[in-house]
Amino acid sequence: MDLLADLNPQQRIAIQHGRGPALVLAGAGSGKTRVITYRIAHLIRNGACRPEHILAVTFTNKAAGEMRERVQALMGLSRTSEPLISTFHSFCVRLLRREIHRLGYRNDFSIYDTDDQRRLLKQILKDKGRNDKELSPREVLGRISFAKNHNVGPGQFAAQFPSPSAEDIGELYELYDARLRRGNALDFDDILLKAVALLDRFQEQRDYYSDWYRYILVDEYQDTNRPQYDLLRLLTSRHQNLFVVGDEDQSIYKFRGADIQNILRFEQDFPGARVIKLEQNYRSTQNILKLATSVVENNTERKGKVLWTENHAGDVITCRRSATARSEAAWVSRCIRDFLDEEPDYRIAILYRANFLSRNFEEALINGSIAYCVVGSVAFFGRMEIKDLLAYLRIIFNPEDDIALLRIINTPPRGIGATTIDSLTRQALEKGVPLLQLVREASSDATLGGRACNALRRFLELIDGWQARRDNATIGELLGSVAESIEYKKMLEKDETAEEAANRMENIEELIRAADESQDKGETVFEFLDRASLSSELDTLDPNARVSLMTLHSAKGLEFDVVFLAGLEEGLFPHSQSSNSAADLEEERRLCYVGITRARRKLFLTWTPFRRNFGPSSDSASMRSRFLDEMPPELLDEWSEGRDYADDDEEDPFAVVEDKEEKPVWKPSAGAAPAPQPKSIAELRAYLKQVQPAAKSGDAAHGATRSLKSGMRVRHAQFGDGIILSRQKVGNDFKLIVTFSRVGRKTLIERYAKLEAL
DNA sequence: GATTTACGCCTTTTT
DNA sequence: GGCGTAAATC
Numbered sequence: 001m002d003l004l005a006d007l008n009p010q011q012r013i014a015i016q017h018g019r020g021p022a023l024v025l026a027g028a029g030s031g032k033t034r035v036i037t038y039r040i041a042h043l044i045r046n047g048a049c050r051p052e053h054i055l056a057v058t059f060t061n062k063a064a065g066e067m068r069e070r071v072q073a074l075m076g077l078s079r080t081s082e083p084l085i086s087t088f089h090s091f092c093v094r095l096l097r098r099e100i101h102r103l104g105y106r107n108d109f110s111i112y113d114t115d116d117q118r119r120l121l122k123q124i125l126k127d128k129g130r131n132d133k134e135l136s137p138r139e140v141l142g143r144i145s146f147a148k149n150h151n152v153g154p155g156q157f158a159a160q161f162p163s164p165s166a167e168d169i170g171e172l173y174e175l176y177d178a179r180l181r182r183g184n185a186l187d188f189d190d191i192l193l194k195a196v197a198l199l200d201r202f203q204e205q206r207d208y209y210s211d212w213y214r215y216i217l218v219d220e221y222q223d224t225n226r227p228q229y230d231l232l233r234l235l236t237s238r239h240q241n242l243f244v245v246g247d248e249d250q251s252i253y254k255f256r257g258a259d260i261q262n263i264l265r266f267e268q269d270f271p272g273a274r275v276i277k278l279e280q281n282y283r284s285t286q287n288i289l290k291l292a293t294s295v296v297e298n299n300t301e302r303k304g305k306v307l308w309t310e311n312h313a314g315d316v317i318t319c320r321r322s323a324t325a326r327s328e329a330a331w332v333s334r335c336i337r338d339f340l341d342e343e344p345d346y347r348i349a350i351l352y353r354a355n356f357l358s359r360n361f362e363e364a365l366i367n368g369s370i371a372y373c374v375v376g377s378v379a380f381f382g383r384m385e386i387k388d389l390l391a392y393l394r395i396i397f398n399p400e401d402d403i404a405l406l407r408i409i410n411t412p413p414r415g416i417g418a419t420t421i422d423s424l425t426r427q428a429l430e431k432g433v434p435l436l437q438l439v440r441e442a443s444s445d446a447t448l449g450g451r452a453c454n455a456l457r458r459f460l461e462l463i464d465g466w467q468a469r470r471d472n473a474t475i476g477e478l479l480g481s482v483a484e485s486i487e488y489k490k491m492l493e494k495d496e497t498a499e500e501a502a503n504r505m506e507n508i509e510e511l512i513r514a515a516d517e518s519q520d521k522g523e524t525v526f527e528f529l530d531r532a533s534l535s536s537e538l539d540t541l542d543p544n545a546r547v548s549l550m551t552l553h554s555a556k557g558l559e560f561d562v563v564f565l566a567g568l569e570e571g572l573f574p575h576s577q578s579s580n581s582a583a584d585l586e587e588e589r590r591l592c593y594v595g596i597t598r599a600r601r602k603l604f605l606t607w608t609p610f611r612r613n614f615g616p617s618s619d620s621a622s623m624r625s626r627f628l629d630e631m632p633p634e635l636l637d638e639w640s641e642g643r644d645y646a647d648d649d650e651e652d653p654f655a656v657v658e659d660k661e662e663k664p665v666w667k668p669s670a671g672a673a674p675a676p677q678p679k680s681i682a683e684l685r686a687y688l689k690q691v692q693p694a695a696k697s698g699d700a701a702h703g704a705t706r707s708l709k710s711g712m713r714v715r716h717a718q719f720g721d722g723i724i725l726s727r728q729k730v731g732n733d734f735k736l737i738v739t740f741s742r743v744g745r746k747t748l749i750e751r752y753a754k755l756e757a758l
Numbered sequence: 759g760a761t762t763t764a765c766g767c768c769t770t771t772t773t
Numbered sequence: 774g775g776c777g778t779a780a781a782t783c
Contacts, residue, residue, distance in 0.1 A: 059772055089773045113773090136767095188773050223772075253772060356769050376771095410759095417759045451759095534773060553771045575770060591771090612774090762782070768775090 003038050003045070003074070007031075014276045015039045017243065018048075021236075021270035023221075023263070024245040027307040028292065028597035029283030029559065032245050036217050037067055039243065040083055041074040043215055051075075054083035055213040055235075059220050061087055061535060063557055067219070084213070088228050089188065092195035093530050096186075099198055099205055108526060110185040110394050110401045111533040115387070117141055117187050119403050124175050127429060135165060135172075144173045148189035149225045149257025182432070184400045192227040199234040210238045220557075221246030221266075225257035233269075242270065248303055249296050252553060252591050254583070260301060281307050281597075283559055285314025288603050291635050292596040298630055299586045317603045319628060321640040325567075325611040329364035331641070332564050332606065336547055337368050339562055339602075349560040350549045351595050353573040357566065358549050365547065373545035375554050381532045385492070385504040386511055390532055392482045393475070396466045397525055400434040409439075412491035415455035436463070462486070475525055476516035483508055552595045563599035565592075568607040568625040592627045605636075708750060713758040714738065716748075721758065 004012050011031055014024050015038045026032035036056060044051050058064045068085045084091070093111070101107050112120065121137040143161070147153075152160045154177055157170035180187060186194060199206045216236055218224070221244035224232070236242045244266065251260045267273050281289055289309055296302070322328035332350060339346050350361050358374055365372045380386060388411055394404035406425075410416045428438040443456040462485055466478055473481070483489070488508070492501035518528040548560070567573055574588035596603060605628065609621035628636075708714065712724045722738040736748045736755070748755070 061773085063772095087773070191773080220772090255771060256773085258772090354769050354771085413760070415759070419759085551771065556772085572769095577770070760783080762780105764780080765778090767777090 003042050007034075007038065008280055010276055010278050010280075011035055011038075014278070015042050017274060017276075020240050021266075021273040022243045022276065023266045023270075023273050024243070024276045024278060025263075025303060025305055026245050026247055026278040027281060027305050028247065028250065028594070029281040030278035030307070031280075031282060032247070032278070033063075033067060033070070033219070033557075035278070036219055036243075036245055037070040037074060039217065040071050040085075044075060044083070049214045050081060051083045052081040053212060053214040054217070055091070055215070056083060056085045056217040057088055057091060057219065058085070059087060059223055060557075061090070063087075063219060064090075087534065088231070089191050089534050090530065092191045092231070093534065095195050095198070095209070096191065097526060097530075099202075100194060102202055102205070103194060103198055105181070105186075105194070106184050106398075108184070108398050110183065110398045110404065111191065111530065112180065112183075112185050112187045112403060113533055114141075114188075116185075116403045116407075119406065120179055120183075121172070121176060123403075123406070123425065124172060124179065127426070128175075135168060140169055140172055143169050144176060145187075145189055146257060147173065148193060149227065151193075151226050151230070179402075182400070183402050183434075184398055185403070189227070192225075192231065196227050196230045196234065199231070206234055206237070210235050214239055215241045216243070218242070218244040218246075220250075222248050222251035222260060222263040223253045223258045224262045225259055229259070229262050240270065247305075248301070249299070249305070249590055250556060250594050252556065252587060252594060254587050255578075264301070264303065277305055279305050279307055281309040281311075283311075283600055284309065284597060285311050285601060287314045287316055287635055288596060288599050291317055291603070291631055292593050294632050294635070295589060295596065295627055295630050296593040299589055301583070301586055315602060316635055316637045317605060317631075319605040319631075319636045319638045320607075321624070321638070322606060322608040323610065323641045325360050325608050326364075327641055328566060328606050328608045329360035330367075332361060332566065332604070333364035333368040333370060335564070335604065336365070336370055336562075340370065340546060343561070344546075346546065346561040346601075348547045348562040348564075349555065349558070349598065350547070350564045350566055351552050351555050351598065352549075352566045353552060353575055353591075354567075355551055357572075361549055361566070370547060371545070372547040372549055375548060375550035380507070380510075381535050383504070383507055385488070385507055386532075388488070389479055389482060389508060389511060390529065392466070392486075393479065393525065393529065395436065395463065396470050396478065397529075399436045399467070402428070402435040405435050405439075409459065412486055412488065414459060414486075415451060416459065417452070420452045420456070474516060474519050475528060476512045476519065479508075479512050479515055483512075552591045555598050556594050559598055559600055561600045562602040562604075563595070564604045564606060565595045566606045567611070568605055568628055569609075569611065569622040570625055571622060572611070573625050573627070589627065708736070708755065708757060714755040715758055716753060716755055 003015065007015065008031075011034070014022070014035045017039070024032070024035060026035065040054055040056060043049065043054060056064075056067060058067060064085050064087050068082075071083065071085065086094070096105075096109070097107055099107075100109060118137050118141065121141055125135070125137065147157050147161065150160075154170055154174035157173055158166040163169075180190065199209065213235055216232065218232065223246075232242060244263075246263045248260055248263050251258060251263070254260065262269075267275060284292075286309055289307055293307060320328075320331065322331055336348055339348060352358065352361075355376065362372070362374065381390075388408060391404040391407040394401045395408065398404070402425075406421070409421060424438045424442060425435060427442075428435045431438070439456055439460055443453060443460050466481065469481075470478065489501065489505055492504050496504075515528055518531070571579075573592070574585055578584045578588050607622075607624050607628070609623070611622060708724060713721065714724060715721050716738070724736055724738050736750055736753065738748055738755075
């Protein structure tokens with residue numbers, strides 16, 4: 001296969017770039033991922049280095065997975081080694097699992113997610129006798145994270161970020177860091193910081209890793225923050241072979257510390273850098289592209305690219321003002337129904353600024369019996385039951401992990417109450433020893449009441465039992481034993497409905513299977529736990545779903561035939577909390593740009609003056625988003641409810657119209673059990689799962705292909721007929737090795753391959 | 759120590 | 774309106 005054949009001249013230059021730094025400014029839909037993957041393949045083919053000396057970094061697991069997939073497809077799988085394609089965080093965790101002992105941590109450290117962080121901080125506030133009224137844990141954690149992302153330690157906090165509460169926060173920051181360290185734990189920010197510190201302080205390691213990774217490629221460079229930038233500098237200090245791809249117009253993570261200056265300043269930071277602009281868009285119609293450009297041109301913080309396309313003009317963009325949020329959703333749902341009827345292969349997305357907007361759309365889609373997939377609802381590893389069991393696993397393997405211990409010490413309730421726990425944590429803090437050790441002392445020394453003491457002793461026996469077995473039993477066996485011994489099922493059935501409990505038990509079985517598979521692949525417990533910690537909500541995206549719902553942030557990097565961009569109202573988009581400065585507004589505008597450019601063929605913009613927030617019929621009506629007014633009127637086809645689709649009477653377009661077919665009736669589809677009126681989004685989804693099993697995200701959605709087994713005969717759209725040699729679970733996917741009679745042996749990912757069983 | 763009720767806050771967003 | 778935490782009660 002000729003790698004250069006299907007590339008345009010700029011792409012070709014990028015791919016053939018030799019040594020030294022390079023910046024590829026890649027507009028939306030200009031073949032960014034293709035450039036990275038082809039370049040990796042090109043480096044390997046031309047013998048620039050062996051595959052394992054190439055490191056490609058992305059931000060999400062999903063992006064990394066896709067890239068890995070595409071590189072494998074380009075290279076075939078006969079290779080003995082592979083390039084490392086990884087997220088920043090998982091790369092750093094990998095490094096730290098080998099090296100962090102040099103920084104005084106043990107290599108079996110725990111990773112604290114946002115929930116663990118919150119628990120820890122609440123603990124600290126409590127120990128200090130502070131109520132968290134004026135300083136909420138959320139706020140404090142946000143400021144700490146901000147400081148960490150700017151390489152500001154606790155000592156410098158107050159001086160660097162002066163504010164009325166700066167002293168307080170600096171102090172909390174210091175305590176927080178101390179407690180993390182004592183718990184042998186890192187938070188998400190630490191993962192990057194410690195990796196940077198390690199490479200910075202230990203020249204031998206820095207030389208080793210920068211020699212090993214001779215070519216480094218970075219995707220979405222505009223979203224890098226300071227520690228990520230530092231990491232790249234350290235890793236490329238000797239060879240300068242840094243190849244970054246990004247688009248300053250799609251920089252949307254400033255709030256997480258991303259520094260758009262990293263991309264704007266690249267040429268100063270890396271003198272002699274080659275700069276390549278990719279300006280041809282292969283994705284969208286001319287009109288969609290023009291609209292996107294007209295919005296983002298209002299920004300000043302950009303290098304300026306002129307995107308163009310050979311695609312046809314396409315339709316003008318429909319902009320619809322709905323009477324209410326509910327009728328907005330109903331209208332979108334009806335449009336989607338029409339699209340699905342006419343174009344069953346279309347991939348459609350509803351994009352919005354904030355997650356809570358999904359609810360109306362979910363209801364409307366269910367009403368219309370349309371299967372959909374919500375990205376970023378509750379991720380598998382974020383579920384309560386999974387986190388509970390993993391906390392047991394953490395305490396078994398890292399006995400210093402106080403937060404894990406606190407999570408499960410009385411879950412399920414075993415008679416270790418708040419007073420006992422308080423007393424133990426206070427003593428642990430005074431002595432500076434892990435909580436588990438205090439539990440041990442207290443359970444033998446009967447200073448506490450007899451009942452609590454017994455409960456502690458029984459708990460400790462369980463933990464000791466598992467710790468004794470931990471090196472002989474498999475992780476799956478341990479987890480199974482935990483779930484069994486603590487009678488988790490009983491607890492679930494006590495506080496929840498039978499279905500919810502059954503659902504959670506299924507998840508636990510899934511977790512045990514995942515643990516077994518992980519171990520079969522030769523992974524350590526920590527690799528398994530790391531994957532759980534680092535897997536994100538985005539990973540719930542189901543590429544087979546025809547209708548996807550997600551936030552604009554989650555949508556970056558994806559594309560759809562039809563996009564509905566909903567909730568274009570002042571205060572919501574741009575969000576009121578991000579409208580304080582010109583820079584904030586520019587970021588919101590970039591977000592709008594990202595949303596528009598997800599669309600291949602059709603784009604719909606919707607807004608409503610009456611979106612009921614919470615509370616009693618709040619305030620005044622919303623105004624349409626300023627972004628709509630930045631768009632050229634000739635590109636927009638504007639409608640107001642009452643004069644369009646529903647074919648209502650023509651009346652005052654600004655009157656509030658109660659849409660007839662949009663009464664809050666819950667219509668179950670035929671044959672289903674009597675439908676409850678769901679009270680919460682969780683119930684709604686649970687109900688959906690019953691009614692439309694095919695619409696569920698995750699495994700069930702692959703129902704059609706799930707039955708594939710090795711030995712089966714299958715048909716592939718391009719490769720023709722073949723036989724499955726092996727089928728192996730890799731992450732959430734299945735990797736298939738298939739021998740095709742026409743093209744020989746291929747490795748495929750089941751989700752993408754769309755194999756037809758014969 | 760566990761269960762029930764009430765109150766307050768939330769809804770911005772990769773790992 | 775819904776959810777989680779905190780007080781109030783069993």
